[in-house]
Amino acid sequence: MSEGAVKKEEKPRRFQAIRGTRDLLPPETSQWNSVEQTAHEIFTTFGFGEIRPPVFESTELFARSVGMDTDIVSKEMYTIPDGDIEHIYGLRRSLVEWEIKFGDFRDAELFLGLVVTLLTFIKQAHEDDLTQFEDVGMEALADLTSAAKDLSDLISASSDSKDTETWNRLISLVDRIRLASDRLEIGEDMSLRPEATASVCRSYIEHGMQQLPQPVKLYYMGPMFRRERPQKGRYRQFYQIGAEVLGGSDAPAIDAEVIEMVMMFFDRLELQGVQLDLNSIGCRECRPKYVELLRAELLKVKDKLGPDSQRRIETNPLRVLDSKLESEQGIIATLPRIADHLCEACATHYAAVKHQLERRGVFFRENWRLVRGLDYYMRTTFEITAQGLGSQNAVCGGGRYDGLVELLGGPPTKGIGFAIGEDRLILSLQESGKAPAQLGRDVYIAWMGERAHATAIRAAKDLRKAGFSVELPPVEQKFGKALGQADKLGAKHALILGDNEVSEGLWTLKTLADGSQAKYTESDLIEHLRKSKSLSS
Numbered sequence: 394m395s396e397g398a399v400k401k402e403e404k405p406r407r408f409q410a411i412r413g414t415r416d417l418l419p420p421e422t423s424q425w426n427s428v429e430q431t432a433h434e435i436f437t438t439f440g441f442g443e444i445r446p447p448v449f450e451s452t453e454l455f456a457r458s459v460g461m462d463t464d465i466v467s468k469e470m471y472t473i474p475d476g477d478i479e480h481i482y483g484l485r486r487s488l489v490e491w492e493i494k495f496g497d498f499r500d501a502e503l504f505l506g507l508v509v510t511l512l513t514f515i516k517q518a519h520e521d522d523l524t525q526f527e528d529v530g531m532e533a534l535a536d537l538t539s540a541a542k543d544l545s546d547l548i549s550a551s552s553d554s555k556d557t558e559t560w561n562r563l564i565s566l567v568d569r570i571r572l573a574s575d576r577l578e579i580g581e582d583m584s585l586r587p588e589a590t591a592s593v594c595r596s597y598i599e600h601g602m603q604q605l606p607q608p609v610k611l612y613y614m615g616p617m618f619r620r621e622r623p624q625k626g627r628y629r630q631f632y633q634i635g636a637e638v639l640g641g642s643d644a645p646a647i648d649a650e651v652i653e654m655v656m657m658f659f660d661r662l663e664l665q666g667v668q669l670d671l672n673s674i675g676c677r678e679c680r681p682k683y684v685e686l687l688r689a690e691l692l693k694v695k696d697k698l699g700p701d702s703q704r705r706i707e708t709n710p711l712r713v714l715d716s717k718l719e720s721e722q723g724i725i726a727t728l729p730r731i732a733d734h735l736c737e738a739c740a741t742h743y744a745a746v747k748h749q750l751e752r753r754g755v756f757f758r759e760n761w762r763l764v765r766g767l768d769y770y771m772r773t774t775f776e777i778t779a780q781g782l783g784s785q786n787a788v789c790g791g792g793r794y795d796g797l798v799e800l801l802g803g804p805p806t807k808g809i810g811f812a813i814g815e816d817r818l819i820l821s822l823q824e825s826g827k828a829p830a831q832l833g834r835d836v837y838i839a840w841m842g843e844r845a846h847a848t849a850i851r852a853a854k855d856l857r858k859a860g861f862s863v864e865l866p867p868v869e870q871k872f873g874k875a876l877g878q879a880d881k882l883g884a885k886h887a888l889i890l891g892d893n894e895v896s897e898g899l900w901t902l903k904t905l906a907d908g909s910q911a912k913y914t915e916s917d918l919i920e921h922l923r924k925s926k927s928l929s930s
């Protein structure tokens with residue numbers, strides 16, 4: 394049997410999309426395209442340009458910006474050590490963490506075995522020219538190689554004498570190996586992006602965008618990845634449409650205009666039940682004081698809180714305010730509110746943002762419990778909900794993140810932005826009855842006979858050039874069957890081409906909705922179709 398052939402009795406495995414991922418199919422994809430097209434149009438009118446960052450980045454980029462202790466980074470990221478490199482990472486980790494058992498030469502031999510395997514893998518990776526190995530840290534590699542040789546010599550020379558002195562020499566060689574392998578520079582972990590704000594800031598710094606006229610206004614759309622428990626409106630691969638304003642000032646009018654832009658977008662899409670929640674979570678000056686106050690208050694009621702909130706008292710007391718647990722709601726209502734503890738600058742900024750929103754006719758609800766689950770925020774935070782989404786009803790989240798660019802090694806830079814969950818946006822539109830447009834055809838060409846086929850191919854080409862969608866059956870069909878097929882595909886017209894039509898130079902066009910038909914010359918046909926399309930749209 395040829396390689397790759399499947400044995401008769403074995404049923405080939407049927408693959409399914411991985412849990413939490415899904416196929417977006419026509420006609421729904423046309424709705425996605427039209428939503429995205431509207432975003433391109435609206436964001437452009439606000440002076441935003443599109444950025445397309447990569448979907449994977451250094452893990453550390455997300456750890457530093459979104460925050461090590463957030464759920465997103467600590468539990469939900471898809472981190473990818475690259476192919477073979479995975480073994481090398483694993484081996485190195487084992488070496489660095491190896492606790493050698495005193496006096497156990499067998500253990501020392503196993504350790505040596507691991508070192509030799511690691512060196513073999515590195516040599517192979519070098520030969521395979523894996524980019525992570527372009528500069529592995531030659532000094533560390535030389536140290537590792539020579540220490541491994543010394544260890545091997547020592548083990549073979551001392552198979553009989555296992556005295557303390559031999560053992561001490563062996564331990565010091567093990568330490569040398571551990572240090573050297575720790576110093577090897579074997580690339581870095583990468584992660585599928587769980588969000589794109591960090592990437593946009595990285596890109597702003599990498600491309601020296603601070604030299605451009607400020608602020609720089611960028612938007613993006615594309616897939617994000619989080620290993621969350623899948624449910625309605627929550628996926629492991631989901632899509633965001635987002636925008637960021639970087640640099641320039643932190644004028645409250647910028648916050649308000651960014652929010653106005655999202656609201657205009659939702660308005661254009663006729664999204665239903667839109668509710669904007671607004672808050673200010675203070676700055677580096679006032680927030681830590683508020684967090685301490687909150688922690689102290691939470692400690693007083695610790696026993697009445699669930700395990701998640703109890704843990705968060707230590708790790709991130711603000712997140713307790715996010716709790717949806719019924720039994721905690723009464724307690725949370727009595728906690729101190731950040732609005733009463735903002736420093737003067739933050740209070741002034743917040744008041745001005747609200748004023749600027751009012752000026753733009755943007756309705757909002759203040760929500761002091763809105764803290765957001767990412768570490769980089771300060772001052773303005775907001776979230777937008779829409780109808781028909783059940784518990785996962787946040788369709789957009791955003792806020793100000795002055796200082797994030799600096800945290801990533803760039804100059805002090807102001808920043809604000811948002812991201813819309815596109816899956817949820819579409820779901821909400823569909824729940825409120827906005828069905829995707831059916832993927833019909835303008836013309837189905839029913840042809841019979843070889844001469845007619847040649848004409849049909851030419852007609853299809855001309856009609857498509859003129860922008861009509863055309864279905865051209867690849868094999869001859871009886872007219873009755875062809876018309877049935879045209880109907881099933883939702884075609885508006887059937888173009889009938891048989892021997893007669895070709896000889897006469899007059900083509901029959903049947904309108905499927907009412908069964909009427911008429912004859913046209915080739916040039917009149919396109920004109921007629923144009924008119925009928927513009928009438929129906």
Ligand code: HAM
Pocket residue numbers: 587588589590619621626627628629631632633635636637767787788789790791792793809810811812813814815816817
């Ligand atoms: P986020 O709140 O984590 O913020 O996500 C924004 C939106 O993405 C959410 O409101 C939700 O609609 C959608 N979303 C999040 N996770 C999922 C999921 N698992 N399945 C489906 N949809 C989801 C951010 O990502 C920030 N980067 C927003 C931002 C931009 N802040 C400033 N600039």
